Amino acid sequence: MLDRTDVVFLYDGTYEGLLTCVFESYARKILPLDILSESSEEGLLFDTVYIETEGEKARRVETGIRTKLGEEALGVVRDGCLTCHPHKELLLLRYIRLGFQKGRSAFNRLAEEPMHSLNKAVQNLRREAHLYTGFVRFASHGQVLIAEIEPENQVLPVIADHFSDRFSGEAFLIHDRTHRRALVHRPNEYVIMDVDELTLPSESPDEGSYRAMWQRFYETIAIQARVNPRGRMNHMPKRFWKLLPEMESARIAEAAERYTVSLEDKGRSPKEEEQRGQQEENNR
């Protein structure tokens, strides 16, 4: 029997940390009300227990999942930790406990919780990771290729193998601005590390000309008679545009439109505005 259910676990936010929480949930007979990463500021109203990450305990839980619940379930747990679901930890704890209690066939109940929410979150992560295998854009900075991304989920561990295989001979860095982490690759090895601040070395001299050619290719390949902004947006949502060089002109066009609309709200035409700007400059 579970002794307590009114406690909140705090942990370090890592995969090992979460597995340790699972271990402690069994060891201390607690089904926590929630499991929060130490960086979050919620949950202070409840009794909190800080769970110190212990590699040995995590490893035991991992082995248990692999042997009793299978590789597929372990994949769900591993990827589940990387999703942006606000209560992923609790979902995962319930998922693992359910599996240990009822056997892996319980995971077939796809329409029931926690499977439904967890599978959806994992699907969302994997879809975003797949999109980023296409949407990552490197620029050459001297000897290093550098890309920046702003994903909702922590996609770096999911896309790391893809990029290190594809560009095995290159030195490259992918910076995840959202989670302040970076994948750093040198020929035949890579690490994912925390990055607080990133100062980029300056771009290689020929970078601009390749980018210009890519932008030209992008503009030319579209068939004017078939223009379909909605279709494009469905496949490539706007949140990705910011870091795609080929969307630069679309971004500028949009900004210009917003500007015109805001002027119309004020009751001025863009031309008047231009004249006003000129006058102000002359006055100076």
Place this chain on the structure above:
Amino acid sequence: MDVIDKLTILTDSAKYDVACTSSGVNRSNTPGTLGNAVSMGICHSFSADGRCISLLKVLMTNVCIYDCAYCVNRKSNDTRRAAFTPRELADLTIQFYRRNYIEGLFLSSGIMRNPDYTTEKLIETLDLLRTEYRFGGYIHVKAIPGAAPELLTRLGHLADRMSVNIELPSQDSLKQLAPDKSKESILLPMGHLKERIAENKTDIVQYKHAPKFAPGGQSTQMIVGATPDTDYRILNLSEGLYRKFKLKRVFYSAYTPVLEHSLLPALDVKPPLLREHRLYQADWLLRFYGFEAKELLDEKNPNFNPLIDPKCNWAIHHMEQFPLEVNRAPYEMLLRVPGIGVKSAQRILKARRAGMLDFIALKKLGVVLKRAQYFILCNGRTLEGLRITPDSALRALVSDSMKKKLPMAPAVEQLSFFDELDPGSSLHQTVSREDVVQCLTGQM
């Protein structure tokens, strides 16, 4: 001429080629090379027309000795001409690939001098990429009809996928619009590729290191809407190509008028995008849903219904097979229900092993109840509160974009205390499944 000018001209003349997929090959990186291939394919961007960009799609040259009426690169068209040197193109591909702009190269070409010479140029470029630049990414190359078989074989050893354009859906259309091409000249290389691919599969079983020949298979494309060919004819042709030539994909390209020609639609005719869309939907039904062309269309109804997708259209003409009990129906039948796709059908199979499914569960499994509700039962019951009226059913099955083309729904009747409710009035009538079908199939 600068490379960027060449790129502009040769992209502009390649853009009407439809295929831009990078799928069908899983190849991990070999140390010392650049790149790999991912079998599900990766889209790197989407152009303003909403199409996926995964490959650098360009022509080697837009110079052409042929005079196909529908083509921008026909020799009689007064347009700027350019040609890449193999090195320029190889360099561009590598630089785009390193920046993760693209998944690889899609190379086609106008016909310079003759098909053999053109094919040699293509071979030279791919050889440079594969050997000197050690490029391991995806390459799709067009087989030029009329080129010598041994040249096609060499090309196939350098590429991941090859394609021969079937161009137009019938021989008559070809004769009129592409006088330099014939059905035979197109089917010949297609047959050659098919044999080499099949041969290569047994070679690889026998010798582990046999060089791979177009491991991503072959595809083709045809233009839709330039000629009077019906959807029925086109779909039958596709089915034949999938069966006979083991094609991986058939692509359809809504004809965009680019030139004035007495045999072609006028320049101000919009490309038949909806028709193209319906053909792709039907193509999917052939490849993943176990349908046959003759089930979807016939001589009497040779064209798709613009209002309803081909699967809905099939379903409402076969109401005798519905409703279907979701908890027991075989996979093949689940796939035939509008609103249930391959993924949700697989989820249903998995989930129903663990317990009975109800409508709420189906929704969570990704079934589109809006359409599926008319065709399924859960535990012997239809969806609670489902009122089948011809209008609501029609609206549910018609895609959103087509809704505005429907006549307006009858305005909701205002109820009043003082009105005598006539027992035969519309409010008391429940409409049978039959009525819906009649309405949808136009018999009402």
